Amino acid sequence: MKQNGLLFGPFVRDLPSFKGVDPQENPSTVLDFGEPVDGLEAPWGMAQLVFIYDTDTFSRKETVPPANASELLEFVRKHKGRVTSPLPPDFVGTTFLKQLLSELTPKPVVLLKPVSEADFDAVTSPLW
Numbered sequence: 001m002k003q004n005g006l007l008f009g010p011f012v013r014d015l016p017s018f019k020g021v022d023p024q025e026n027p028s029t030v031l032d033f034g035e036p037v038d039g040l041e042a043p044w045g046m047a048q049l050v051f052i053y054d055t056d057t058f059s060r061k062e063t064v065p066p067a068n069a070s071e072l073l074e075f076v077r078k079h080k081g082r083v084t085s086p087l088p089p090d091f092v093g094t095t096f097l098k099q100l101l102s103e104l105t106p107k108p109v110v111l112l113k114p115v116s117e118a119d120f121d122a123v124t125s126p127l128w
Contacts, residue, residue, distance in 0.1 A: 101127040
């Protein structure tokens with residue numbers, strides 16, 4: 001839509017709530033899936049994922065929930081069929097993979113740059 005000039009704006013800086021936003025601190029307010037919104041979209045959602053677990057089960061088994069991507073992978077392997085997540089292209093499934101990639105990649109700042117076929121495999125290899 002942006003490439004075809006179908007969006008109104010830019011309008012975001014005119015929103016009363018924008019004065020409380022620090023795009024440097026929170027790039028998701030000026031980027032949508034890595035695409036600069038150029039003031040044509042107000043992506044305030046800033047999705048977060050929360051894992052829910054049964055504290056009675058964990059305390060009984062003297063197990064602690066995973067605290068990072070590596071521990072989650074170990075946990076999933078140990079508890080096959082007990083951990084689920086929506087699959088992409090579902091928004092939550094895609095956001096989950098983005099979060100994992102952001103944690104696992106050695107240089108997360110590269111994820112904010114345009115993707116090229118030449119570097120896609122190298123940049124995403126820690127996830128796969």
